[in-house]
Amino acid sequence: xxxxxTKDKLKELxxxxxxxxxxxxxxxxxxxxxxxxxxxxxxRKVILxxxxxxxxxxxxxxxxxxxxxxxxxxITPILLPNIFSEVATVFKNFxxxxxxxxxxxxxxxxLLGDSVFRKYFVNGKQ
Amino acid sequence: xAKSNDLYWIxxxxxxxxxxxxxxxxxxxxxxxxxxxxxxxNKEDAEDIMQEVFVKVFKSxxxxxxxxxxxxxxxxxxxxTTLSELRKKKMVxxxxxxxxxxxxxxxxxxxxxxxxxxxxxxxxYLEQAIKMLNSDEALIITLFYLDDQSIEQISKVTNxxxxxxxxxxxxxxxxxxxxxxxxxxx
Numbered sequence: 086x087x088x089x090x091t092k093d094k095l096k097e098l099x100x101x102x103x104x105x106x107x108x109x110x111x112x113x114x115x116x117x118x119x120x121x122x123x124x125x126x127x128x129r130k131v132i133l134x135x136x137x138x139x140x141x142x143x144x145x146x147x148x149x150x151x152x153x154x155x156x157x158x159x160i161t162p163i164l165l166p167n168i169f170s171e172v173a174t175v176f177k178n179f180x181x182x183x184x185x186x187x188x189x190x191x192x193x194x195x196l197l198g199d200s201v202f203r204k205y206f207v208n209g210k211q
Numbered sequence: 212x213a214k215s216n217d218l219y220w221i222x223x224x225x226x227x228x229x230x231x232x233x234x235x236x237x238x239x240x241x242x243x244x245x246x247x248x249x250x251x252x253n254k255e256d257a258e259d260i261m262q263e264v265f266v267k268v269f270k271s272x273x274x275x276x277x278x279x280x281x282x283x284x285x286x287x288x289x290x291x292t293t294l295s296e297l298r299k300k301k302m303v304x305x306x307x308x309x310x311x312x313x314x315x316x317x318x319x320x321x322x323x324x325x326x327x328x329x330x331x332x333x334x335x336y337l338e339q340a341i342k343m344l345n346s347d348e349a350l351i352i353t354l355f356y357l358d359d360q361s362i363e364q365i366s367k368v369t370n371x372x373x374x375x376x377x378x379x380x381x382x383x384x385x386x387x388x389x390x391x392x393x394x395x396x397x
Binding site: 094095096098099100101102103104105106107108111112114115116118119120122123 | 227229232236237240241242244248254258261320321325330337338352357384388
């Protein structure tokens with residue numbers, strides 16, 4: 086654009102102008118408002134997550150129930166006792182070697198001890 | 212794009228860090244306040260509107276794309292919020308087109324006599340001349356000179372075309388020169 090002289094003089098003068106400042110309480114009031122907003126947002130998120138969990142559980146229960154109800158599907162309730170009796174007969178004929186079980190328990194205890202040691206001593210020091 | 216140091220704070224604020232956001236506010240509050248003040252001409256109103264602006268900025272910070280200038284994005288929110296607050300309060304924002312009646316196209320410079328008066332007086336003349344401008348004009352010239360915003364950035368803030376901003380800037384500078392010259396002549 087033209088008018089370089091005016092522009093330069095104006096620019097010079099503009100940079101000499103003392104900028105107005107907001108009051109000292111401005112920042113404090115603003116941050117209080119923001120914090121309130123954040124707290125309200127967090128509460129809303131928690132409520133929403135609880136509601137979505139409740140809705141999910143309701144769906145898990147009611148959707149199959151509705152499908153079963155509307156399609157008139159019949160469930161035979163005899164299946165479970167049959168499974169239990171089969172498992173019981175398997176365990177009756179099962180022979181346990183105490184040496185193998187003892188070895189397994191020792192390995193398990195060592196693994197647990199290792200993870201506890203790592204958690205409380207090695208990582209804790211870091 | 213925002214300055215790299217500012218960008219660091221902006222990114223942290225985007226991640227929900229409130230203290231980083233307060234840092235961003237402290238960087239930009241001065242300029243935003245002056246931009247709003249040019250539009251509303253009242254310190255209390257300007258402060259109230261600025262609170263609204265920064266609350267909006269905090270809410271919509273996730274929508275800020277870092278390829279654009281943060282200050283331009285911020286001033287655009289400030290400008291739009293100010294306009295809607297003025298509409299709510301039924302205050303009048305003087306439109307540039309309605310008030311300017313100087314169709315002559317020749318350039319007018321500030322008299323060289325201005326160098327004979329003290330800097331304080333020069334600033335006083337400029338401030339008086341700015342008061343003669345309407346809100347839109349005062350905003351455009353403030354963004355252009357006080358914050359060194361480019362014509363493209365001003366067009367984004369005010370939603371005007373680049374050509375329109377150029378014409379307006381030319382007219383505003385001429386208007387300021389006329390007013391300052393009048394004051395020099397006394």
